[in-house]
Amino acid sequence: xxxxxxxxxxxxxxxxxxxxxxxxxxxxxxxxxxxxxxxxxxxxxxxxxxxxxxxxxxxxxxxxxxxxxxxxxxxxxxxxxxxxxxxxxxxxxxxxxxxxxxxxxxxxxxxxxxxxxx
Amino acid sequence: xxxxxxxxxxxxxxxxxxxxxxxxxxxxxxxxxxxxxxxxxxxxxxxxxxxxxxxxxxxxxxxxxxxxxxxxxxxxxxxxxxxxxxxxxxxxxxxxxxxxxxxxxxxxxxxxxxxxxxxxxxxxxxxxxxxxxxxxxxxxxxxxxxxxxxxxxxxxxxxxxxxxxxxxxxxxxx
Numbered sequence: 001x002x003x004x005x006x007x008x009x010x011x012x013x014x015x016x017x018x019x020x021x022x023x024x025x026x027x028x029x030x031x032x033x034x035x036x037x038x039x040x041x042x043x044x045x046x047x048x049x050x051x052x053x054x055x056x057x058x059x060x061x062x063x064x065x066x067x068x069x070x071x072x073x074x075x076x077x078x079x080x081x082x083x084x085x086x087x088x089x090x091x092x093x094x095x096x097x098x099x100x101x102x103x104x105x106x107x108x109x110x111x112x113x114x115x116x117x118x
Numbered sequence: 119x120x121x122x123x124x125x126x127x128x129x130x131x132x133x134x135x136x137x138x139x140x141x142x143x144x145x146x147x148x149x150x151x152x153x154x155x156x157x158x159x160x161x162x163x164x165x166x167x168x169x170x171x172x173x174x175x176x177x178x179x180x181x182x183x184x185x186x187x188x189x190x191x192x193x194x195x196x197x198x199x200x201x202x203x204x205x206x207x208x209x210x211x212x213x214x215x216x217x218x219x220x221x222x223x224x225x226x227x228x229x230x231x232x233x234x235x236x237x238x239x240x241x242x243x244x245x246x247x248x249x250x251x252x253x254x255x256x257x258x259x260x261x262x263x264x265x266x267x268x269x270x271x272x273x274x275x276x277x278x279x280x281x282x283x284x285x286x287x288x289x290x291x292x
Contacts, residue, residue: 058194066277071182072183072269078174078253082249083250102277105278114281114285
């Protein structure tokens with residue numbers, strides 16, 4: 001079982017190594033002749049206004065909270081999905097009830113306009 | 119020392135280092151990013167304990183959702199994002215360190231008589247898909263069916279309350 005995690009560890013190592021090598025090589029090979037225009041912040045050719053760290057809309061938080069609820073739902077449904085072959089029709093109906101109760105939350109969010117981008 | 123112990127020591131050091139950086143970072147934003155590193159370290163510790171499901175849940179829920187919520191919370195409060203402020207390390211930090219060391223020693227001493235503290239841990243040799251067992255138990259009426267469905271109601275309550283607090287205001291101010 002732990003050898004499965006070894007694959008993830010190797011993958012993580014490669015995933016960190018490749019961008020690191022790319023950034024390192026770019027830093028070594030690239031010519032550096034900075035001037036004020038070159039070092040200025042650019043954004044698709046437009047001149048930037050203000051700071052990058054601006055206050056975000058509260059809407060993101062509502063989306064985050066709804067996402068959290070469905071994330072926890074996933075945690076409950078994942079073991080059920082793994083055991084799907086072993087459990088009968090009754091268990092499927094239970095899971096459908098589980099999802100239906102949460103669907104009420106989604107419908108409430110929809111009705112209240114929480115999903116609309118203001 | 120086995121390879122496992124070396125991995126454990128490295129992961130534990132990274133986790134504790136991340137926790138230390140949470141307490142001492144000046145910017146709130148950096149604090150949240152260090153928190154993500156610490157939670158990731160805990161996930162790896164779960165994996166080392168062969169608690170695979172906990173490890174996945176740790177990444178999915180804590181890093182995937184709760185850390186993102188805290189990040190949004192920081193982004194919503196503009197001042198705490200921009201202001202670096204003074205260092206959060208108080209000048210009498212060593213008093214706190216001594217108190218924490220004493221508390222830790224008290225906990226270690228108080229659990230010494232407890233038998234389970236001395237039980238050597240054995241590696242699980244027979245590995246029989248515990249997630250499948252958990253899934254069966256969740257939908258078994260003789261086991262955890264009612265908590266399974268009630269947790270759905272709890273999540274519904276969480277969503278409705280969150281939407282009510284954040285969105286449902288007369289006058290359209292959200």
